Amino acid sequence: MSMFVRMVLKRMTMSPHKQHAGDFARPETLTDCEKTYLTMAAEGTHPSIIAKNLEKSEDEVQAALASARQKLGANNLLHAISIALLKGIIERDI
Numbered sequence: 001m002s003m004f005v006r007m008v009l010k011r012m013t014m015s016p017h018k019q020h021a022g023d024f025a026r027p028e029t030l031t032d033c034e035k036t037y038l039t040m041a042a043e044g045t046h047p048s049i050i051a052k053n054l055e056k057s058e059d060e061v062q063a064a065l066a067s068a069r070q071k072l073g074a075n076n077l078l079h080a081i082s083i084a085l086l087k088g089i090i091e092r093d094i
Contacts, residue, residue: 029071030068030071030072030084030089031064031067033064034064034065034067034068034071035068035084035089035090036054037050037061037064037065037068038065038068038080038081038084038089038090039090039091039092040053041065041077041081042081042084042085042090042092043092047061047062047065048061065077065080068080068084072084072089
């Protein structure tokens with residue numbers, strides 16, 4: 001995991017009193033595809049490569065990632081990955 005992602009995760013966990021956009025997300029709201037795509041993105045895989053590797057269209061992958069961001073209340077993909085990691089929705093070895 002990149003130093004930047006580690007820094008973001010650390011900052012998000014430093015303030016237990018401050019609520020984040022993803023605090024109200026429920027893990028069961030994400031589909032298996034959304035979890036898979038988020039996991040691959042957390043590993044640094046670009047959405048176009050995710051699509052190619054899984055034989056999906058890039059539009060389908062982008063739409064699923066956008067849906068995951070919305071469901072998690074995230075501002076962007078990195079934020080969605082951070083929320084999903086912190087909540088245990090996806091796992092990634094650090």
